[in-house]
Amino acid sequence: MLGKLFGKKAEAVVQKFSGRTDYLEAVCAGAALVAAADGEIGDDEVSATVKAVKANKVLAQGFEPQVIEKTINSMLDRAGGGRVGRAGLRKEISEIAKDAEMAEAVVLTMLDVAEADGSIAPEEQKVLDSVAKDLGIDLSRLAA
Template sequence: MFGFGKKLFGAKREIKKLENRDLMQAIVGGCLLVAAANGEISRDEASQIDKQIRANKNLEHFGAEITKTVSLYTEQLEAGFRLGRMNILREIKEIANSPLDADEVFTNMLVVAESDGDVYEAELKVLVEVANILGLRVKDYGIEIPA
């Protein structure tokens, strides 16, 4: 009986992983994309991304897979920003039909953009692009777009 319960718990955990994998990839990718928007990922931004991911209850069951995903997207962005951007935007589009996931991804990205004190023009451009993909309005998040 104990073995069955353990297997059932393991199966539930794997199902939860499958359900949230797109969200995890969109959050990690989106955060790295906004961090890299100005040409490099600052120490403050990298630290903020790490803190956010570790504190996110929806992602806690991914463990080492998050580290692999961060490494993969970082390598893609460094190898060619356009290519990395394309791959990350594909992941973000996969969660666009879920308002809760869209809000979570965008809010995580915004926190990273604000982590070093200011939201710079290049970061704002990425935020606006992602908000459009997700069907969100940046002004609903307190972001004013300069005229």
């Protein structure tokens, strides 16, 4: 009984967000922002981004793998575009700010990418703090 109830709720969440390109773009934008925080995007950060986004059940079920990878690559390219690129990424994130579930997924993905090399660098922490604050997310709760 509990399994069926949980399964129906999970299915409803997947359907709610399935095909929401703004959600996919926001998650990838957050990952790209933190990956580029120290001025360069390392291979470990690219791998962590792909792994974290594909681990998101809603995104993995709602989008074809090539769409996910194309979006990730696009956001990583934009992150390398200086202030203009990073400002655009923040705009992508702000578009989902009113949805707590989406906002939390963005920050969780960012944490996974930031920790890809084993620790969170000070530059990455600044980006995490800023985005979490903008989204109204308690970063310390998610980082625990």
